[in-house]
Amino acid sequence: MKKISIIGSGYVGLTTALSLASVGNMVFCLDIDDKKVTSINKAKTPFYELGLQDLLQKMIREKLIIAAKPDQKIIQETDITIIAVPTPTKKNTIHLEFIKQASQIVGKSLKNKDKYHLVIVKSTVIPGTTRNVVGQIISQYSQKIIGEFGLCMNPEFLREGSAISDALNPDRIVIGAFDIRSGNECKKLYQSFKKPMINTTLETAELIKYTSNALYATLISFSNEIAQICQSTIDVDVEDVWSAIHLDHRLISTSIKNMPVGITKYLRSGCGYGGSCFPKDTRAIVSFAESLGVNLPIIKSGIIDNNKQPKYLLNILQKAIGSLSGKKITVLGLSFKPETDDIRESPGVIFTRLLIKNHAHVICHDPVVKTEMLTRQYPKMRIKITNNLLEAISNSDAVVITTAWEEYRLLEKKNVWKKMKLPVIIDGRRILSPHIFQNTPVKYYGVGRSLI
Known part of the structure; x- marks a missing residue:
C-alpha cells in the first residue's frame, strides 16, 4: 500500500483518487474548497459523474479515502503527491496560478522531509511546465534539487461521462520522468493495472496529452x-x-x-x-x-x-x-x-x-x-x-x-x-x-x- 496525497478534487483529482484507492492505496484528497472536502468525507460526490458515487461510498467504507484542506503534515506523511489542479486559459493562454500554488505547498512540505518523495503532475500543462515551473518551485521551497525528490508527468486520458471506467481500465499509461528513479517509482504505482506503459521525457508526456x-x-x-x-x-x-x-x-x-x-x-x-x-x-x-x-x-x-x-x-x-x-x-x-x-x-x-x-x-x-x-x-x-x-x-x-x-x-x-x-x-x-x-x-x- 502506498500513501498518496492528491492536490485538487475535481473531475481528474477525485477520479484518480478513487481509482488508486480501489487497488488498495491510502489516498488523501486535498482541496481548498471546504464544501468539496465535507462532501467527499460524507461519501457524497461534489459533482455528477457516472459511477463515481458508488465507488466513493465503497472507498469511504473501506477507509481508503480521506478529504482535507491542503496540509503540509499530510503531504509529508505520504509517499507520493499528485497535482491535479485546473489549468484554465485566460486570453487564450494557459493560466498556471493553481499549478504554482500547489507546487509551493508541496515544496514547503518536503523541506523537512528526509525520505524520498515522488511528485506527479496530472494536470494538463504545456511542454516545459513540469520541469521549469513545478520542479523549480518545489526545489526553491524545499531547498532540494530535482532528483532528491522524484518528478513525473503522468497525463490523464479520462472522458467525462465514463471517467471511472477510463481510470480503472486505461488503454495506456504515459509516464514522463525526470530521471530513472522517478520513472520506476511511478511505474510501481500502476503495476497492478497491467496496462501498456509508455516511458518518455517530461516534455513529451506533456505534448502527448495536448496532441490527443x-x-x-x-x-x-x-x-x-x-x-x-x-x-x-x-x-x-x-x-x-x-x-x-x-x-x-x-x-x-x-x-x-x-x-x-x-x-x-x-x-x-x-x-x-x-x-x-x-x-x-x-x-x-x-x-x-x-x-x-x-x-x-x-x-x-x-x-x-x-x-x-x-x-x-x-x-x-x-x-x-x-x-x-x-x-x-x-x-x-x-x-x-x-x-x-x-x-x-x-x-x-x-x-x-x-x-x-x-x-x-x-x-x-x-x-x-x-x-x-x-x-x-x-x-x-x-x-x-x-x-x-x-x-x-x-x-x-x-x-x-x-x-x-x-x-x-x-x-x-x-x-x-x-x-x-x-x-x-x-x-x-x-x-x-x-x-x-x-x-x-x-x-x-x-x-x-x-x-x-
Missing part, C-alpha cells in the same frame, strides 16, 4: 464541416455518410449495432464540443505553438468552426419556425455531453444564450444539471430548468436537442411529441431516427440533414 485532445477536437470540427455540406445539398444525410465511413478498416473500427467505436466516435456531426478539456487545450496548444514561432492552421480552423456550431443550430431553428421572439423553445441538455453535469463551454448553454438574445421564451431540461449550477457559472442567465421532460416540451413551439442523453429518444414516441404546441424537433446530436416521423405532423430537422 487536439486530434479529437479537430475530428469533431471536421465532422461538422461535412454536415454543412450535407445540409446544403439535395437529399443528403450526414448520418448515411458516417455510416459508410465508420466501416473503413483503416480507421481501426467496425460498427457494433450501428454504434461507432474507437476513433470514429469523434467522426459524428453535432452542435460542437465543450467541457473542461477540448476548448481550453486547443487554445493553449495554439498559443504555445505561436510562442515557438509555429503556426497551427488546422487546429485554429477547428476552434473557429466549433465556435460557430451553436449559431448554425440557431439558423436551422429559424428556418424551421421563423422569428423566435416570444416563442417557447425547449432546450434538451445543458451538460456538454451525457453522464456528466459539466456545463463548462457547453454548446447547450451557448445556444440557450443565443435564444435569449433573440427574445425567445426558453425552458431547459437536463437530467442532472440544476438551476444553482447554471447560475453559479453564468449568474446573468435567468432561465427555467426542469427535470420533468414532459413539462419541458409541453406547448413548446420547438424542441432542440443539444445533449445526447438517452432519455431524449422518448421524443420518438407519439404520446410525447403530441405534448408540443408545434411538433418541430431540431436534433443537434442526431440521436433520433428521422424515418419514425414519416407520415406524422412532426417536422424533423437534424444537423447534417438536407434542408433543401
Whole structure:
C-alpha cells in the first residue's frame, strides 16, 4: 500500500483518487474548497459523474479515502503527491496560478522531509511546465534539487461521462520522468493495472496529452464541416455518410449495432464540443505553438468552426419556425455531453444564450444539471430548468436537442411529441431516427440533414 496525497478534487483529482484507492492505496484528497472536502468525507460526490458515487461510498467504507484542506503534515506523511489542479486559459493562454500554488505547498512540505518523495503532475500543462515551473518551485521551497525528490508527468486520458471506467481500465499509461528513479517509482504505482506503459521525457508526456485532445477536437470540427455540406445539398444525410465511413478498416473500427467505436466516435456531426478539456487545450496548444514561432492552421480552423456550431443550430431553428421572439423553445441538455453535469463551454448553454438574445421564451431540461449550477457559472442567465421532460416540451413551439442523453429518444414516441404546441424537433446530436416521423405532423430537422 502506498500513501498518496492528491492536490485538487475535481473531475481528474477525485477520479484518480478513487481509482488508486480501489487497488488498495491510502489516498488523501486535498482541496481548498471546504464544501468539496465535507462532501467527499460524507461519501457524497461534489459533482455528477457516472459511477463515481458508488465507488466513493465503497472507498469511504473501506477507509481508503480521506478529504482535507491542503496540509503540509499530510503531504509529508505520504509517499507520493499528485497535482491535479485546473489549468484554465485566460486570453487564450494557459493560466498556471493553481499549478504554482500547489507546487509551493508541496515544496514547503518536503523541506523537512528526509525520505524520498515522488511528485506527479496530472494536470494538463504545456511542454516545459513540469520541469521549469513545478520542479523549480518545489526545489526553491524545499531547498532540494530535482532528483532528491522524484518528478513525473503522468497525463490523464479520462472522458467525462465514463471517467471511472477510463481510470480503472486505461488503454495506456504515459509516464514522463525526470530521471530513472522517478520513472520506476511511478511505474510501481500502476503495476497492478497491467496496462501498456509508455516511458518518455517530461516534455513529451506533456505534448502527448495536448496532441490527443487536439486530434479529437479537430475530428469533431471536421465532422461538422461535412454536415454543412450535407445540409446544403439535395437529399443528403450526414448520418448515411458516417455510416459508410465508420466501416473503413483503416480507421481501426467496425460498427457494433450501428454504434461507432474507437476513433470514429469523434467522426459524428453535432452542435460542437465543450467541457473542461477540448476548448481550453486547443487554445493553449495554439498559443504555445505561436510562442515557438509555429503556426497551427488546422487546429485554429477547428476552434473557429466549433465556435460557430451553436449559431448554425440557431439558423436551422429559424428556418424551421421563423422569428423566435416570444416563442417557447425547449432546450434538451445543458451538460456538454451525457453522464456528466459539466456545463463548462457547453454548446447547450451557448445556444440557450443565443435564444435569449433573440427574445425567445426558453425552458431547459437536463437530467442532472440544476438551476444553482447554471447560475453559479453564468449568474446573468435567468432561465427555467426542469427535470420533468414532459413539462419541458409541453406547448413548446420547438424542441432542440443539444445533449445526447438517452432519455431524449422518448421524443420518438407519439404520446410525447403530441405534448408540443408545434411538433418541430431540431436534433443537434442526431440521436433520433428521422424515418419514425414519416407520415406524422412532426417536422424533423437534424444537423447534417438536407434542408433543401
